[in-house]
Amino acid sequence: MKKIIIFLSLTILIFFSCKKEDIADLSDVIYIRHAGADMPAYIYGNASDKIFIILLHGGPGNNALDFRTSRSAKELEEKYAIVYWQQRGQGSSEGHFDADDITIDLMTEDLNAVLKVLKYKYGNESRFFLMGHSWGGELGTAFLIKDDNQLQINGWIEVDGAHDIPKINIEAIKMLINVGNEQIELNNNSEKWQDILDYVMQIDTNNINNETGREINRQSHQAERYLLNDNFIQKPEGKTMQDIAIMYQQDWLTGIISACYTYVYNSKFYNEIETTSLTGELNKISIPCLFLWGKYDFVVPSQLGVDAYNLVNTTDKKVVIFEKSGHFPMENQADEFVDNVVTFIESYK
Amino acid sequence: MxxxxxxxxxxxxxxxxxxxxxxxxxxxxxxxxxxxxxxPITLKFLLILILSVCSQIAFSQVADTNSLTNRQKYYFEVSYYGYNLIKPGLKANFNFIFKQKPNEKKTNLLIANAHLGFSWYPHSHFAIFNYYQIAYRGIKSKNGKFFTIALGPGVYRSIYPKTYKVTDDGNVEKIYFPGSTYFSPALTFGSGKELNNKILKARFIDVVLMFLFDYNTNIVPLLSIEIGFKI
Incomplete structure:
Protein backbone atom coordinates (compact mmCIF):
# COMPACT_ATOMS: atom_id res chain seq x y z
CA MET A 1 0.00 0.00 0.00
CA LYS A 2 2.88 2.35 0.86
CA LYS A 3 4.40 1.81 -2.59
CA ILE A 4 1.09 2.57 -4.23
CA ILE A 5 0.77 5.85 -2.31
CA ILE A 6 4.31 6.87 -3.30
CA PHE A 7 3.62 5.97 -6.93
CA LEU A 8 0.38 7.97 -6.97
CA SER A 9 2.04 10.98 -5.31
CA LEU A 10 4.89 11.00 -7.83
CA THR A 11 2.48 10.67 -10.72
CA ILE A 12 0.41 13.62 -9.53
CA LEU A 13 3.55 15.70 -8.94
CA ILE A 14 4.77 15.02 -12.47
CA PHE A 15 1.40 15.88 -13.97
CA PHE A 16 1.10 19.15 -12.08
CA SER A 17 4.73 20.23 -12.30
CA CYS A 18 5.25 23.64 -13.90
CA LYS A 19 7.78 24.71 -16.48
CA LYS A 20 8.96 28.19 -17.33
CA GLU A 21 7.25 29.75 -20.31
CA ASP A 22 9.59 30.18 -23.29
CA ILE A 23 8.11 33.03 -25.34
CA ALA A 24 10.17 32.10 -28.42
CA ASP A 25 8.85 28.57 -28.33
CA LEU A 26 5.48 28.98 -26.76
CA SER A 27 3.45 25.94 -25.85
CA ASP A 28 0.51 27.13 -23.86
CA VAL A 29 -3.13 26.33 -23.37
CA ILE A 30 -5.70 28.67 -21.92
CA TYR A 31 -9.46 28.40 -21.65
CA ILE A 32 -11.85 31.23 -22.43
CA ARG A 33 -15.24 31.16 -20.75
CA HIS A 34 -17.90 33.09 -22.59
CA ALA A 35 -21.69 32.78 -22.74
CA GLY A 36 -21.76 29.25 -21.37
CA ALA A 37 -18.89 27.88 -23.45
CA ASP A 38 -15.44 26.92 -22.15
CA MET A 39 -13.23 27.18 -25.21
CA PRO A 40 -9.59 26.13 -25.20
CA ALA A 41 -7.01 28.07 -27.16
CA TYR A 42 -3.80 26.15 -27.81
CA ILE A 43 -1.01 28.60 -28.47
CA TYR A 44 2.17 27.39 -30.13
CA GLY A 45 5.10 29.05 -31.82
CA ASN A 46 7.32 32.06 -31.59
CA ALA A 47 5.71 34.93 -29.67
CA SER A 48 8.92 36.96 -29.33
CA ASP A 49 7.45 39.78 -31.43
CA LYS A 50 3.99 39.27 -29.93
CA ILE A 51 2.50 38.56 -33.33
CA PHE A 52 -0.38 36.12 -33.09
CA ILE A 53 -2.23 34.40 -35.90
CA ILE A 54 -5.67 33.45 -34.63
CA LEU A 55 -6.86 30.46 -36.61
CA LEU A 56 -10.58 30.24 -37.32
CA HIS A 57 -11.09 26.61 -38.22
CA GLY A 58 -13.57 25.22 -40.69
CA GLY A 59 -16.66 23.09 -40.37
CA PRO A 60 -18.45 24.09 -38.31
CA GLY A 61 -17.51 20.95 -36.47
CA ASN A 62 -13.83 20.67 -37.29
CA ASN A 63 -10.92 20.89 -34.92
CA ALA A 64 -8.45 23.79 -34.88
CA LEU A 65 -5.54 21.43 -34.28
CA ASP A 66 -6.14 19.76 -37.67
CA PHE A 67 -4.29 22.69 -39.26
CA ARG A 68 -1.32 22.07 -36.99
CA THR A 69 -0.57 18.79 -38.75
CA SER A 70 0.31 20.70 -41.96
CA ARG A 71 3.89 21.77 -42.75
CA SER A 72 2.56 25.30 -43.25
CA ALA A 73 1.67 25.52 -39.58
CA LYS A 74 5.06 24.23 -38.48
CA GLU A 75 6.88 26.82 -40.58
CA LEU A 76 4.62 29.66 -39.51
CA GLU A 77 5.09 28.69 -35.86
CA GLU A 78 8.83 29.32 -36.28
CA LYS A 79 8.11 32.99 -36.95
CA TYR A 80 4.81 33.69 -35.18
CA ALA A 81 2.57 32.32 -32.50
CA ILE A 82 -0.55 30.56 -33.77
CA VAL A 83 -3.66 30.49 -31.62
CA TYR A 84 -5.59 27.30 -32.30
CA TRP A 85 -8.93 28.32 -30.88
CA GLN A 86 -11.59 25.62 -30.57
CA GLN A 87 -14.88 27.31 -31.32
CA ARG A 88 -17.89 26.63 -29.09
CA GLY A 89 -19.24 23.11 -29.23
CA GLN A 90 -16.34 21.90 -31.37
CA GLY A 91 -13.10 20.03 -30.82
CA SER A 92 -12.39 19.86 -27.11
CA SER A 93 -14.54 22.88 -26.30
CA GLU A 94 -16.85 22.27 -23.33
CA GLY A 95 -19.50 24.02 -21.28
CA HIS A 96 -23.26 24.18 -20.96
CA PHE A 97 -25.35 26.19 -23.38
CA ASP A 98 -28.51 25.90 -25.42
CA ALA A 99 -28.29 24.90 -29.07
CA ASP A 100 -30.99 27.45 -29.88
CA ASP A 101 -28.75 30.26 -28.61
CA ILE A 102 -26.01 29.59 -31.15
CA THR A 103 -25.81 32.22 -33.85
CA ILE A 104 -23.03 33.60 -36.02
CA ASP A 105 -23.30 36.80 -34.00
CA LEU A 106 -22.71 34.94 -30.73
CA MET A 107 -19.65 33.31 -32.25
CA THR A 108 -18.25 36.68 -33.28
CA GLU A 109 -18.67 37.69 -29.63
CA ASP A 110 -16.76 34.52 -28.67
CA LEU A 111 -13.94 35.68 -30.94
CA ASN A 112 -14.04 39.10 -29.31
CA ALA A 113 -13.66 37.37 -25.93
CA VAL A 114 -10.65 35.40 -27.24
CA LEU A 115 -9.00 38.64 -28.34
CA LYS A 116 -9.65 40.31 -25.00
CA VAL A 117 -8.15 37.40 -23.12
CA LEU A 118 -5.08 37.26 -25.38
CA LYS A 119 -4.48 40.99 -24.82
CA TYR A 120 -4.95 40.52 -21.09
CA LYS A 121 -2.44 37.68 -21.02
CA TYR A 122 0.15 38.85 -23.53
CA GLY A 123 -0.27 42.63 -23.33
CA ASN A 124 -2.06 45.31 -25.30
CA GLU A 125 0.97 45.72 -27.56
CA SER A 126 0.24 42.29 -29.08
CA ARG A 127 -0.64 42.27 -32.76
CA PHE A 128 -3.23 39.96 -34.24
CA PHE A 129 -3.85 38.52 -37.67
CA LEU A 130 -7.00 36.52 -38.32
CA MET A 131 -6.76 33.50 -40.58
CA GLY A 132 -10.10 31.95 -41.46
CA HIS A 133 -10.39 28.76 -43.45
CA SER A 134 -13.67 27.63 -45.05
CA TRP A 135 -16.41 28.20 -42.42
CA GLY A 136 -13.77 30.22 -40.55
CA GLY A 137 -13.92 32.63 -43.52
CA GLU A 138 -17.61 33.22 -42.86
CA LEU A 139 -17.02 33.69 -39.14
CA GLY A 140 -14.03 36.00 -39.69
CA THR A 141 -15.88 38.14 -42.21
CA ALA A 142 -18.91 38.40 -39.89
CA PHE A 143 -16.55 39.49 -37.10
CA LEU A 144 -14.77 42.12 -39.17
CA ILE A 145 -17.89 43.79 -40.53
CA LYS A 146 -19.42 44.14 -37.08
CA ASP A 147 -18.97 47.36 -35.08
CA ASP A 148 -15.31 48.37 -34.77
CA ASN A 149 -14.02 44.85 -34.41
CA GLN A 150 -11.55 45.17 -37.28
CA LEU A 151 -9.63 47.86 -35.39
CA GLN A 152 -8.23 45.11 -33.19
CA ILE A 153 -6.81 43.22 -36.16
CA ASN A 154 -3.67 43.99 -38.19
CA GLY A 155 -4.67 41.89 -41.17
CA TRP A 156 -7.27 39.43 -42.47
CA ILE A 157 -6.15 36.25 -44.19
CA GLU A 158 -9.04 34.40 -45.78
CA VAL A 159 -8.21 30.91 -47.01
CA ASP A 160 -10.89 29.38 -49.20
CA GLY A 161 -13.39 31.14 -46.98
CA ALA A 162 -17.14 30.57 -47.13
CA HIS A 163 -18.43 34.11 -46.62
CA ASP A 164 -21.37 33.60 -48.99
CA ILE A 165 -22.75 30.06 -49.11
CA PRO A 166 -25.65 30.75 -51.51
CA LYS A 167 -23.06 32.07 -53.96
CA ILE A 168 -20.77 29.11 -53.27
CA ASN A 169 -23.46 26.69 -54.42
CA ILE A 170 -23.94 28.52 -57.71
CA GLU A 171 -20.20 28.92 -58.37
CA ALA A 172 -19.54 25.29 -57.45
CA ILE A 173 -22.09 24.12 -60.01
CA LYS A 174 -20.47 26.28 -62.71
CA MET A 175 -17.04 24.99 -61.82
CA LEU A 176 -18.10 21.36 -61.68
CA ILE A 177 -19.59 21.69 -65.16
CA ASN A 178 -16.54 23.47 -66.64
CA VAL A 179 -13.87 21.29 -65.07
CA GLY A 180 -16.02 18.17 -65.51
CA ASN A 181 -16.25 18.75 -69.26
CA GLU A 182 -12.50 19.39 -69.48
CA GLN A 183 -11.75 16.17 -67.63
CA ILE A 184 -14.12 14.16 -69.80
CA GLU A 185 -12.35 15.52 -72.88
CA LEU A 186 -9.05 14.45 -71.35
CA ASN A 187 -10.58 11.04 -70.67
CA ASN A 188 -9.86 11.28 -66.93
CA ASN A 189 -12.38 9.40 -64.82
CA SER A 190 -14.93 10.13 -67.55
CA GLU A 191 -17.76 8.05 -66.12
CA LYS A 192 -17.37 9.50 -62.66
CA TRP A 193 -17.26 13.07 -63.94
CA GLN A 194 -20.29 12.34 -66.07
CA ASP A 195 -22.17 11.26 -62.93
CA ILE A 196 -21.29 14.59 -61.32
CA LEU A 197 -22.37 16.49 -64.43
CA ASP A 198 -25.65 14.57 -64.59
CA TYR A 199 -26.35 15.57 -61.01
CA VAL A 200 -25.43 19.25 -61.15
CA MET A 201 -27.00 19.91 -64.56
CA GLN A 202 -30.46 19.13 -63.23
CA ILE A 203 -30.22 21.54 -60.26
CA ASP A 204 -32.43 24.62 -60.37
CA THR A 205 -29.92 27.28 -59.32
CA ASN A 206 -32.73 29.63 -58.34
CA ASN A 207 -34.00 27.19 -55.77
CA ILE A 208 -31.15 25.47 -53.89
CA ASN A 209 -32.25 24.20 -50.50
CA ASN A 210 -30.03 22.96 -47.66
CA GLU A 211 -30.29 19.34 -48.75
CA THR A 212 -29.17 20.18 -52.28
CA GLY A 213 -26.41 22.34 -50.82
CA ARG A 214 -25.12 19.36 -48.83
CA GLU A 215 -25.10 17.21 -51.94
CA ILE A 216 -23.25 19.88 -53.96
CA ASN A 217 -20.69 19.98 -51.15
CA ARG A 218 -20.34 16.18 -51.24
CA GLN A 219 -19.91 16.18 -55.03
CA SER A 220 -17.35 18.98 -54.72
CA HIS A 221 -15.21 16.96 -52.32
CA GLN A 222 -15.53 13.99 -54.65
CA ALA A 223 -14.40 16.08 -57.64
CA GLU A 224 -11.31 17.20 -55.69
CA ARG A 225 -10.44 13.58 -54.95
CA TYR A 226 -10.52 12.76 -58.70
CA LEU A 227 -8.22 15.70 -59.47
CA LEU A 228 -5.89 14.72 -56.66
CA ASN A 229 -5.61 11.19 -58.03
CA ASP A 230 -4.92 12.59 -61.53
CA ASN A 231 -2.23 14.95 -60.18
CA PHE A 232 -4.05 18.19 -61.03
CA ILE A 233 -3.94 18.86 -57.30
CA GLN A 234 -0.62 18.44 -55.54
CA LYS A 235 -0.67 15.63 -53.00
CA PRO A 236 -0.21 16.73 -49.37
CA GLU A 237 2.87 15.52 -47.57
CA GLY A 238 2.59 12.40 -45.44
CA LYS A 239 1.96 12.68 -41.75
CA THR A 240 4.92 12.58 -39.38
CA MET A 241 5.21 11.18 -35.88
CA GLN A 242 4.72 14.73 -34.61
CA ASP A 243 1.45 14.91 -36.54
CA ILE A 244 0.33 11.67 -34.94
CA ALA A 245 1.09 13.18 -31.53
CA ILE A 246 -1.02 16.22 -32.46
CA MET A 247 -3.87 13.99 -33.55
CA TYR A 248 -3.54 12.09 -30.28
CA GLN A 249 -3.97 15.36 -28.44
CA GLN A 250 -7.36 15.83 -30.07
CA ASP A 251 -10.50 14.37 -28.66
CA TRP A 252 -12.07 12.84 -31.74
CA LEU A 253 -15.06 10.92 -30.43
CA THR A 254 -16.29 13.59 -28.06
CA GLY A 255 -15.60 16.38 -30.54
CA ILE A 256 -17.45 14.75 -33.41
CA ILE A 257 -20.51 13.80 -31.38
CA SER A 258 -20.69 17.17 -29.69
CA ALA A 259 -20.33 19.00 -33.00
CA CYS A 260 -23.12 16.88 -34.50
CA TYR A 261 -25.50 17.96 -31.76
CA THR A 262 -24.32 21.56 -31.86
CA TYR A 263 -24.28 22.10 -35.62
CA VAL A 264 -25.29 19.26 -37.91
CA TYR A 265 -28.55 18.48 -36.12
CA ASN A 266 -29.08 22.09 -35.10
CA SER A 267 -31.29 23.07 -38.01
CA LYS A 268 -31.72 26.67 -36.83
CA PHE A 269 -28.02 27.47 -36.84
CA TYR A 270 -27.31 25.28 -39.86
CA ASN A 271 -29.93 27.20 -41.78
CA GLU A 272 -28.38 30.50 -40.74
CA ILE A 273 -24.97 29.41 -42.01
CA GLU A 274 -26.34 28.11 -45.28
CA THR A 275 -28.33 31.23 -46.08
CA THR A 276 -25.89 33.92 -44.94
CA SER A 277 -24.47 36.06 -47.72
CA LEU A 278 -21.83 38.59 -46.66
CA THR A 279 -20.66 39.63 -50.12
CA GLY A 280 -22.70 42.82 -49.94
CA GLU A 281 -20.96 43.88 -46.74
CA LEU A 282 -17.37 43.20 -47.73
CA ASN A 283 -16.87 46.90 -48.44
CA LYS A 284 -16.98 47.47 -44.66
CA ILE A 285 -13.59 45.78 -44.36
CA SER A 286 -10.81 48.34 -44.58
CA ILE A 287 -7.85 46.55 -42.99
CA PRO A 288 -5.15 44.81 -45.08
CA CYS A 289 -6.46 41.63 -46.66
CA LEU A 290 -4.90 38.54 -48.17
CA PHE A 291 -7.13 36.10 -50.05
CA LEU A 292 -5.62 32.66 -50.62
CA TRP A 293 -7.52 30.17 -52.75
CA GLY A 294 -6.95 26.85 -54.45
CA LYS A 295 -7.70 26.87 -58.17
CA TYR A 296 -9.44 23.52 -57.90
CA ASP A 297 -11.42 24.30 -54.79
CA PHE A 298 -14.95 23.20 -55.66
CA VAL A 299 -16.05 23.37 -52.01
CA VAL A 300 -15.54 27.15 -51.93
CA PRO A 301 -14.71 28.23 -55.49
CA SER A 302 -12.00 30.79 -56.08
CA GLN A 303 -14.52 33.23 -57.59
CA LEU A 304 -15.42 34.13 -54.00
CA GLY A 305 -11.82 35.09 -53.32
CA VAL A 306 -11.68 37.25 -56.44
CA ASP A 307 -14.98 38.93 -55.52
CA ALA A 308 -13.76 39.60 -52.00
CA TYR A 309 -10.53 41.07 -53.34
CA ASN A 310 -12.52 43.43 -55.57
CA LEU A 311 -15.01 44.45 -52.90
CA VAL A 312 -12.99 45.09 -49.73
CA ASN A 313 -12.41 48.76 -49.03
CA THR A 314 -8.63 48.83 -48.90
CA THR A 315 -5.72 49.14 -51.28
CA ASP A 316 -3.61 46.90 -49.06
CA LYS A 317 -4.90 43.69 -50.53
CA LYS A 318 -3.79 40.70 -52.53
CA VAL A 319 -5.42 37.62 -53.97
CA VAL A 320 -3.44 34.46 -54.74
CA ILE A 321 -4.84 31.48 -56.62
CA PHE A 322 -2.71 28.39 -56.10
CA GLU A 323 -2.58 26.48 -59.38
CA LYS A 324 -2.23 23.01 -57.92
CA SER A 325 -4.45 23.26 -54.86
CA GLY A 326 -7.95 22.39 -53.83
CA HIS A 327 -9.76 23.36 -50.63
CA PHE A 328 -6.59 23.03 -48.53
CA PRO A 329 -3.76 25.03 -50.19
CA MET A 330 -1.87 25.01 -46.88
CA GLU A 331 -1.42 21.27 -47.41
CA ASN A 332 -1.25 21.11 -51.22
CA GLN A 333 1.28 23.93 -51.73
CA ALA A 334 2.75 24.54 -48.32
CA ASP A 335 5.83 26.48 -49.48
CA GLU A 336 3.89 29.01 -51.56
CA PHE A 337 1.25 29.29 -48.86
CA VAL A 338 3.80 30.09 -46.16
CA ASP A 339 5.67 32.56 -48.39
CA ASN A 340 2.51 34.55 -49.03
CA VAL A 341 1.41 34.60 -45.40
CA VAL A 342 4.87 35.62 -44.15
CA THR A 343 5.19 38.40 -46.75
CA PHE A 344 1.75 39.70 -45.79
CA ILE A 345 2.39 39.65 -42.05
CA GLU A 346 5.81 41.24 -42.41
CA SER A 347 4.23 44.05 -44.45
CA TYR A 348 1.47 44.86 -41.98
CA LYS A 349 2.69 43.74 -38.57
CA MET B 1 -37.76 1.08 -30.49
CA PRO B 40 -32.49 11.30 -27.58
CA ILE B 41 -31.32 7.88 -28.73
CA THR B 42 -28.61 7.80 -26.04
CA LEU B 43 -31.26 8.15 -23.35
CA LYS B 44 -33.27 5.32 -24.85
CA PHE B 45 -30.11 3.20 -24.92
CA LEU B 46 -29.37 4.05 -21.32
CA LEU B 47 -32.90 3.22 -20.26
CA ILE B 48 -32.70 -0.22 -21.85
CA LEU B 49 -29.39 -0.88 -20.12
CA ILE B 50 -30.71 0.19 -16.74
CA LEU B 51 -33.66 -2.13 -17.16
CA SER B 52 -31.35 -4.98 -18.23
CA VAL B 53 -29.12 -4.62 -15.20
CA CYS B 54 -32.07 -4.22 -12.84
CA SER B 55 -33.66 -7.38 -14.19
CA GLN B 56 -30.33 -9.20 -13.86
CA ILE B 57 -30.19 -8.16 -10.22
CA ALA B 58 -33.85 -8.85 -9.56
CA PHE B 59 -33.80 -12.32 -11.02
CA SER B 60 -30.48 -13.41 -9.57
CA GLN B 61 -30.74 -15.85 -6.69
CA VAL B 62 -30.90 -14.32 -3.24
CA ALA B 63 -27.58 -15.07 -1.65
CA ASP B 64 -26.38 -16.01 1.72
CA THR B 65 -23.40 -13.88 2.63
CA ASN B 66 -22.93 -15.34 6.11
CA SER B 67 -20.03 -17.44 4.90
CA LEU B 68 -18.00 -14.29 4.23
CA THR B 69 -16.02 -12.57 6.94
CA ASN B 70 -16.27 -8.78 7.11
CA ARG B 71 -12.76 -8.51 5.69
CA GLN B 72 -13.82 -10.64 2.71
CA LYS B 73 -16.85 -8.49 2.04
CA TYR B 74 -14.74 -5.39 1.42
CA TYR B 75 -11.93 -5.07 -1.07
CA PHE B 76 -10.13 -2.48 -3.16
CA GLU B 77 -9.16 -2.38 -6.78
CA VAL B 78 -6.64 -0.10 -8.48
CA SER B 79 -6.40 0.33 -12.19
CA TYR B 80 -5.00 2.13 -15.17
CA TYR B 81 -7.89 4.01 -16.75
CA GLY B 82 -7.39 4.85 -20.42
CA TYR B 83 -9.95 7.33 -21.62
CA ASN B 84 -10.78 6.85 -25.30
CA LEU B 85 -8.52 3.83 -24.93
CA ILE B 86 -5.23 5.71 -24.86
CA LYS B 87 -5.48 8.88 -22.77
CA PRO B 88 -4.02 7.91 -19.42
CA GLY B 89 -5.59 7.93 -16.00
CA LEU B 90 -5.71 6.10 -12.71
CA LYS B 91 -8.65 4.84 -10.73
CA ALA B 92 -9.32 3.28 -7.33
CA ASN B 93 -12.46 1.31 -6.52
CA PHE B 94 -13.93 0.38 -3.18
CA ASN B 95 -16.18 -2.69 -3.30
CA PHE B 96 -18.67 -4.22 -0.92
CA ILE B 97 -20.14 -7.66 -1.57
CA PHE B 98 -23.67 -7.63 -0.30
CA LYS B 99 -24.96 -10.83 -1.87
CA GLN B 100 -23.14 -14.04 -2.61
CA LYS B 101 -24.51 -17.33 -3.86
CA PRO B 102 -22.08 -20.11 -4.60
CA ASN B 103 -23.05 -23.23 -6.50
CA GLU B 104 -21.11 -26.05 -8.15
CA LYS B 105 -20.25 -24.20 -11.34
CA LYS B 106 -19.96 -20.61 -10.30
CA THR B 107 -20.39 -18.04 -7.58
CA ASN B 108 -22.77 -15.17 -8.18
CA LEU B 109 -21.97 -11.88 -6.49
CA LEU B 110 -23.81 -8.63 -6.16
CA ILE B 111 -21.41 -5.84 -5.36
CA ALA B 112 -21.89 -2.20 -4.49
CA ASN B 113 -18.88 -0.13 -5.39
CA ALA B 114 -17.54 3.40 -5.45
CA HIS B 115 -15.01 4.63 -7.99
CA LEU B 116 -12.67 7.59 -7.84
CA GLY B 117 -10.28 8.40 -10.63
CA PHE B 118 -8.72 10.90 -12.93
CA SER B 119 -7.85 11.18 -16.60
CA TRP B 120 -5.11 13.22 -18.16
CA TYR B 121 -5.67 14.90 -21.52
CA PRO B 122 -2.08 15.67 -22.55
CA HIS B 123 -1.45 19.36 -23.07
CA SER B 124 -5.06 20.21 -22.45
CA HIS B 125 -6.70 19.43 -19.14
CA PHE B 126 -7.51 16.89 -16.44
CA ALA B 127 -10.72 15.28 -15.38
CA ILE B 128 -11.70 13.71 -12.08
CA PHE B 129 -14.69 11.48 -11.72
CA ASN B 130 -16.56 9.64 -9.07
CA TYR B 131 -19.27 7.09 -9.72
CA TYR B 132 -21.20 4.47 -7.81
CA GLN B 133 -22.37 1.20 -9.28
CA ILE B 134 -24.25 -1.94 -8.53
CA ALA B 135 -22.35 -4.77 -10.14
CA TYR B 136 -23.15 -8.35 -10.91
CA ARG B 137 -20.14 -10.67 -11.04
CA GLY B 138 -20.14 -14.35 -11.91
CA ILE B 139 -17.01 -16.29 -10.92
CA LYS B 140 -16.40 -19.73 -12.42
CA SER B 141 -15.52 -22.25 -9.73
CA LYS B 142 -13.32 -24.21 -12.12
CA ASN B 143 -10.72 -21.60 -13.01
CA GLY B 144 -11.60 -18.39 -11.14
CA LYS B 145 -12.44 -16.47 -14.30
CA PHE B 146 -15.20 -13.94 -13.92
CA PHE B 147 -17.28 -11.51 -15.87
CA THR B 148 -18.84 -8.31 -14.59
CA ILE B 149 -21.63 -5.99 -15.59
CA ALA B 150 -22.28 -2.82 -13.61
CA LEU B 151 -24.25 0.37 -13.84
CA GLY B 152 -24.62 3.45 -11.72
CA PRO B 153 -24.67 7.22 -11.47
CA GLY B 154 -21.69 9.51 -11.10
CA VAL B 155 -20.19 12.94 -11.38
CA TYR B 156 -17.45 13.99 -13.78
CA ARG B 157 -15.52 17.22 -13.60
CA SER B 158 -13.16 18.60 -16.21
CA ILE B 159 -10.42 20.63 -14.61
CA TYR B 160 -9.02 23.27 -16.91
CA PRO B 161 -5.64 24.98 -16.79
CA LYS B 162 -5.54 28.80 -16.82
CA THR B 163 -9.04 30.00 -17.55
CA TYR B 164 -10.31 33.51 -18.12
CA LYS B 165 -13.81 34.85 -18.19
CA VAL B 166 -14.98 37.87 -20.13
CA THR B 167 -17.66 39.60 -18.11
CA ASP B 168 -20.73 41.32 -19.55
CA ASP B 169 -18.99 44.70 -19.23
CA GLY B 170 -16.04 43.42 -21.25
CA ASN B 171 -13.54 42.93 -18.44
CA VAL B 172 -11.33 39.87 -18.21
CA GLU B 173 -11.21 37.93 -14.97
CA LYS B 174 -9.13 34.93 -14.06
CA ILE B 175 -11.18 32.01 -12.82
CA TYR B 176 -9.84 30.03 -9.90
CA PHE B 177 -10.35 26.25 -9.81
CA PRO B 178 -11.93 26.32 -13.25
CA GLY B 179 -13.79 23.40 -14.68
CA SER B 180 -17.08 22.03 -15.79
CA THR B 181 -19.18 19.42 -13.99
CA TYR B 182 -21.41 16.81 -15.59
CA PHE B 183 -23.80 14.14 -14.39
CA SER B 184 -22.11 10.99 -15.63
CA PRO B 185 -23.74 7.57 -15.29
CA ALA B 186 -21.35 4.76 -16.14
CA LEU B 187 -21.91 1.32 -17.59
CA THR B 188 -19.19 -1.31 -17.21
CA PHE B 189 -18.60 -4.64 -18.91
CA GLY B 190 -15.58 -6.58 -17.83
CA SER B 191 -13.82 -9.85 -17.28
CA GLY B 192 -10.96 -11.06 -15.15
CA LYS B 193 -9.41 -13.86 -13.22
CA GLU B 194 -8.82 -14.54 -9.56
CA LEU B 195 -5.13 -15.02 -8.70
CA ASN B 196 -3.35 -17.05 -6.08
CA ASN B 197 -1.38 -14.08 -4.81
CA LYS B 198 -1.48 -12.50 -1.37
CA ILE B 199 -1.32 -8.91 -2.64
CA LEU B 200 -2.85 -9.02 -6.11
CA LYS B 201 -5.92 -11.14 -5.60
CA ALA B 202 -7.39 -10.79 -9.06
CA ARG B 203 -6.75 -9.07 -12.36
CA PHE B 204 -9.40 -7.58 -14.58
CA ILE B 205 -10.05 -5.62 -17.74
CA ASP B 206 -13.20 -3.54 -18.05
CA VAL B 207 -14.77 -1.45 -20.75
CA VAL B 208 -16.44 1.59 -19.23
CA LEU B 209 -18.96 3.64 -21.12
CA MET B 210 -19.66 6.90 -19.35
CA PHE B 211 -22.22 9.42 -20.54
CA LEU B 212 -21.69 13.10 -19.82
CA PHE B 213 -25.02 14.86 -19.57
CA ASP B 214 -25.43 18.46 -20.62
CA TYR B 215 -22.03 18.53 -22.32
CA ASN B 216 -22.20 21.59 -24.55
CA THR B 217 -25.73 21.21 -25.87
CA ASN B 218 -26.43 17.52 -25.30
CA ILE B 219 -24.85 14.22 -24.23
CA VAL B 220 -21.52 12.69 -25.19
CA PRO B 221 -20.22 9.21 -24.45
CA LEU B 222 -16.71 8.58 -23.12
CA LEU B 223 -15.36 5.13 -23.86
CA SER B 224 -12.57 3.94 -21.59
CA ILE B 225 -10.63 0.80 -20.89
CA GLU B 226 -9.68 -0.07 -17.36
CA ILE B 227 -6.95 -2.58 -16.52
CA GLY B 228 -6.36 -3.32 -12.88
CA PHE B 229 -5.95 -5.53 -9.88
CA LYS B 230 -7.96 -6.44 -6.85
CA ILE B 231 -5.85 -5.87 -3.76
Missing part, protein backbone atom coordinates in the same frame (compact mmCIF):
# COMPACT_ATOMS: atom_id res chain seq x y z
CA UNK B 2 -38.69 4.65 -31.27
CA UNK B 3 -41.02 5.98 -28.66
CA UNK B 4 -41.85 9.63 -28.82
CA UNK B 5 -43.55 11.78 -26.25
CA UNK B 6 -46.24 13.76 -27.91
CA UNK B 7 -47.60 16.96 -26.41
CA UNK B 8 -50.89 17.91 -27.94
CA UNK B 9 -51.11 21.68 -27.66
CA UNK B 10 -54.85 21.50 -27.07
CA UNK B 11 -55.21 18.22 -25.22
CA UNK B 12 -51.96 17.14 -23.62
CA UNK B 13 -50.68 13.61 -22.99
CA UNK B 14 -50.91 11.47 -26.08
CA UNK B 15 -48.26 8.88 -26.79
CA UNK B 16 -47.21 8.30 -30.36
CA UNK B 17 -44.57 6.26 -32.16
CA UNK B 18 -42.19 8.13 -34.39
CA UNK B 19 -38.91 7.34 -36.11
CA UNK B 20 -37.44 10.80 -36.12
CA UNK B 21 -34.94 11.89 -33.50
CA UNK B 22 -35.56 15.62 -33.55
CA UNK B 23 -38.64 17.55 -32.59
CA UNK B 24 -40.77 17.65 -35.70
CA UNK B 25 -44.12 19.07 -36.53
CA UNK B 26 -46.67 16.41 -37.09
CA UNK B 27 -47.54 17.94 -40.43
CA UNK B 28 -45.02 15.44 -41.73
CA UNK B 29 -47.06 12.69 -40.12
CA UNK B 30 -50.32 14.03 -41.47
CA UNK B 31 -51.30 15.53 -38.14
CA UNK B 32 -51.18 19.29 -38.08
CA UNK B 33 -50.36 21.79 -35.36
CA UNK B 34 -48.66 19.39 -33.00
CA UNK B 35 -45.08 18.86 -31.97
CA UNK B 36 -43.36 15.61 -31.08
CA UNK B 37 -40.78 15.75 -28.29
CA UNK B 38 -38.60 12.66 -28.37
CA UNK B 39 -36.01 11.09 -26.15
Missing amino acids: NVGFFMDQNNSNTIVMNKNLRPVTLAKNNIKNHTVYQF
